[in-house]
Amino acid sequence: MLAKNAKPFRYGIRFKFAVLIGALVVILMIVDALWNVNLQQQQSQNEALEKAEVLADEMRAVWDFVDINQDIINRNDDGTFRTKHLVCVVAAKSVSTLFTTQTDYVIHFVKENPRQLASAPDEFEKEAFEAFAADPELEAYYGVGTDENGQRVFRYTEPLYVTETCLECHGEPVGELDQYGYEKEGMQVGDIGGAMSIIEPMDIYAAGMQTSVIQQVFMVLLVLVIACIGIYVAVSKLVLRPIEALGNAAKQIGKGAFDYELNLQNTGRPDEITEFANDFDKMARRLERLYTSMETEVKNQTDELSALNDLLIYQKSELKKTLDKLSEETAYKNEFFAIMSHELRTPLTSILAFARILRTVDSLDDKTCNAVEEIEANATLLLNMVNNILTISKAEAHKNELITEPVDFVDLIGFIKNSLEPVAKNKDIALTARADSDIPLSMADWEKLRRILENLVDNAIKYTHAGGTVDVRAVFAPPEAHGKDAGDSTGDGSSPDLGSIVISVADDGIGIAEEDREGIFERYRQAGQSPNRRYRGTGLGLAVVKELTELHGGTVSVSSARKAGSTFTVRIPYAPVDTEEYDEDTAR
Numbered sequence: 282m283l284a285k286n287a288k289p290f291r292y293g294i295r296f297k298f299a300v301l302i303g304a305l306v307v308i309l310m311i312v313d314a315l316w317n318v319n320l321q322q323q324q325s326q327n328e329a330l331e332k333a334e335v336l337a338d339e340m341r342a343v344w345d346f347v348d349i350n351q352d353i354i355n356r357n358d359d360g361t362f363r364t365k366h367l368v369c370v371v372a373a374k375s376v377s378t379l380f381t382t383q384t385d386y387v388i389h390f391v392k393e394n395p396r397q398l399a400s401a402p403d404e405f406e407k408e409a410f411e412a413f414a415a416d417p418e419l420e421a422y423y424g425v426g427t428d429e430n431g432q433r434v435f436r437y438t439e440p441l442y443v444t445e446t447c448l449e450c451h452g453e454p455v456g457e458l459d460q461y462g463y464e465k466e467g468m469q470v471g472d473i474g475g476a477m478s479i480i481e482p483m484d485i486y487a488a489g490m491q492t493s494v495i496q497q498v499f500m501v502l503l504v505l506v507i508a509c510i511g512i513y514v515a516v517s518k519l520v521l522r523p524i525e526a527l528g529n530a531a532k533q534i535g536k537g538a539f540d541y542e543l544n545l546q547n548t549g550r551p552d553e554i555t556e557f558a559n560d561f562d563k564m565a566r567r568l569e570r571l572y573t574s575m576e577t578e579v580k581n582q583t584d585e586l587s588a589l590n591d592l593l594i595y596q597k598s599e600l601k602k603t604l605d606k607l608s609e610e611t612a613y614k615n616e617f618f619a620i621m622s623h624e625l626r627t628p629l630t631s632i633l634a635f636a637r638i639l640r641t642v643d644s645l646d647d648k649t650c651n652a653v654e655e656i657e658a659n660a661t662l663l664l665n666m667v668n669n670i671l672t673i674s675k676a677e678a679h680k681n682e683l684i685t686e687p688v689d690f691v692d693l694i695g696f697i698k699n700s701l702e703p704v705a706k707n708k709d710i711a712l713t714a715r716a717d718s719d720i721p722l723s724m725a726d727w728e729k730l731r732r733i734l735e736n737l738v739d740n741a742i743k744y745t746h747a748g749g750t751v752d753v754r755a756v757f758a759p760p761e762a763h764g765k766d767a768g769d770s771t772g773d774g775s776s777p778d779l780g781s782i783v784i785s786v787a788d789d790g791i792g793i794a795e796e797d798r799e800g801i802f803e804r805y806r807q808a809g810q811s812p813n814r815r816y817r818g819t820g821l822g823l824a825v826v827k828e829l830t831e832l833h834g835g836t837v838s839v840s841s842a843r844k845a846g847s848t849f850t851v852r853i854p855y856a857p858v859d860t861e862e863y864d865e866d867t868a869r
Contacts, residue, residue, distance in 0.1 A: 298516060302509045306502070313501050325483065326425060326435065333423065333437035333479045340373055340388060340477055341439075347372040348446050369446070373477075387480035390441070393473075396463050406478050409438035413473055425483065433483040443474040527561055534565055629664040636660060640703075658704040665735055669821040683726045683832060687858045690755050690782055691716040693727065697734045697753065705742050705751060712742070714753035720782060721757065724856035729829045736822040737786040737849050744847070745790035755784045757855070780855045781835070787848040793841040801839065802827040826851070 348369040370390060377388035391402040393410050402410065409422035423437040443451060450459040451474060455467035468474060571578075636657035639645065645653070698714035705712035734753070741751040760778040793801065802823050826849075830837045834854050841847035 298513060302512065306505045306509060309505060310498060310502060314498050317497050329425075329435035329481050329483065330423060330437070333435065333481060334421070336386065336388065336479055337421075337437065337439050337477055340377060343376050344369045344373045344441075348444060370475075385482045388477070390475055390477055392475040394466070400475070402476070402478075405436050406438055406476060409476060409478075410473070413440045413476075428480065435481040435483055437479040437481070439477045439479075440473045441475045441477060443468045443470055443472045445470060447474060523558060527558060530561070530565070534568065629660055629667065632656065632660045654703050654707060658707040661700065661704055662739065665739055666821075668732060669736065669825045683729065685724045685726055685856070687722045688725045688727050688730060689722055690720045690784075691718070693730060693734070694753060694755050694784075696731065697738060701735065701738050701742065704739065708742060708745070709747040710742055710745050711750045712738070712753075713750065716755035717757060719757055720755060721855065722858045723782060723853070724858055725833060725853060726829075729832065730853070733826050733829050733851060734784065734786070736826050737851070740822050741786050741788035741790065741847070741849075745788045749789050751786070751788045753784070753786050755782060757781075758783045758852070779857065781852045782855060784851045784853070785848055787846065789846040792843045792845045792847055793839065794843045798839060798841065802837070 374390055377390070381387050381389075390400060391406050392400045393402065393407075395401050405424075405426060412422045413419055419440075421437060421439045423435065426434060426436055428434045447468065448470065450461065450463070451466050451468045453465065453467045455465060457465050459465055636653050639653045640650065640657065694714045694716040698712060702712050738751060738753060745751060758781050760780045827837055830851055830853070835852045837849065837851050839847060839849050
């Protein structure tokens with residue numbers, strides 16, 4: 282068990298520094314050792330190469346000496362040939378054999394097609410012959426390998442070229458026996474006649490390399506250990522102790538005791554730790570003042586909050602009164618609009634009826650007919666405005682409802698044409714209206730559809746100059762193909778797509794600028810409106826169109842460009858008529 286007063290081990294900054302420094306030391310030692318080993322290996326290989334070149338030069342000197350003195354060695358005084366079997370290759374092999382028996386080095390001479398088995402090349406020497414054949418300028422072929430005992434050795438091979446004296450035994454004609462009874466090979470001066478191979482043991486370098494690496498690693502380790510100790514002592518004294526003092530002071534402050542002491546060694550030169558300690562002390566003193574006056578501050582804040590809460594309650598009460606008054610005024614306004622619209626519609630309807638009756642009287646002169654047409658046109662416009670105000674009032678009161686009945690769009694388009702033709706004629710505008718004969722009867726609110734078309738056609742006439750045209754067209758759009766039969770449910774709980782009746786109102790009037798198209802369906806908004814606008818209206822027509830179209834579950838859109846006319850398109854979903862229900866009603 283741990284001692285009662287023993288502190289639990291924790292992974293503090295000292296431990297982390299020790300682990301970090303230890304890891305750095307190990308990594309640096311490994312890198313240094315690998316680097317030193319690599320350098321030592323390169324150095325030992327260079328030394329072995331230098332020794333091999335020296336030995337090769339000495340053996341070549343022996344070879345050249347015997348070659349130069351062939352006439353003296355193998356001929357009599359009268360010049361006749363009498364071999365003493367002391368040719369250059371024999372002398373070189375003899376010297377190399379003596380040298381090999383007395384040292385750890387191996388020197389021998391090989392040939393690609395040897396006359397004797399002892400002169401046959403091994404694998405390394407075969408590679409050397411291939412390298413000499415591939416690169417005639419290559420002076421030597423060397424490298425580090427292992428011998429048959431598995432010991433590391435340095436291999437060095439140097440080519441031997443055919444000279445004039447060599448032709449006596451190895452020249453032409455091919456196949457002729459030389460003085461030693463061997464067949465001549467037909468070689469030429471400058472051909473590679475063989476190679477001198479030297480094998481050096483690498484053990485003599487390994488011991489020195491190991492000693493050097495150990496010494497360097499020891500020195501690096503010693504320097505790193507001393508540096509780490511210095512860093513550890515410096516960090517503990519200059520960083521960790523001040524931090525521990527600040528930590529103890531923070532604990533005392535957390536308990537409410539502000540009589541702490543910071544025992545920091547001041548060297549007279551402020552550093553980052555000293556500045557941090559001064560800032561900490563200032564913060565602690567400020568916190569002490571706040572802590573001692575906290576109750577007063579809390580009381581003051583509570584009083585202020587209570588006052589604000591009372592003010593909020595008062596303002597909430599006043600806001601409720603204002604909202605109630607506003608709701609009451611809005612209700613009065615809507616009721617006023619509804620009453621006025623209803624009361625105005627009755628006389629306007631009478632005016633329109635009498636104007637249409639007068640227009641059919643043949644005995645009226647032209648001036649009177651024009652006056653009657655003017656009365657009918659303006660009464661129609663005024664009635665449309667009153668109807669728009671009534672529709673918007675109902676919309677604000679959420680009282681707009683659909684009264685559906687079978688609607689014949691051919692009759693509806695014809696009614697709109699007859700109703701607004703006097704208005705168009707009054708402005709010298711050609712009004713055309715046509716509905717395709719294949720449009721089926723659809724359940725809809727006839728009166729609201731009439732209102733939609735009257736507003737769109739009235740707008741088109743209003744913004745079209747004299748001599749222009751307004752065209753009304755109604756077609757039936759079959760259901761879109763979505764990979765399933767028409768009339769199938771959409772699968773998301775919505776109504777099935779049975780098609781729609783598309784009504785478009787096109788004119789060649791002033792058009793709508795792009796910046797004005799976004800808000801034209803808002804209430805009390807007109808395209809290009811200004812204090813001195815040319816065109817009369819309340820700005821409710823298109824808002825009514827949008828309200829009544831969406832009430833049918835349809836959409837309205839516009840396509841227009843400045844001075845290029847406008848086309849408003851209304852899509853009303855097709856709702857088939859229940860023929861059995863209406864047959865029963867007719868029978869009753």
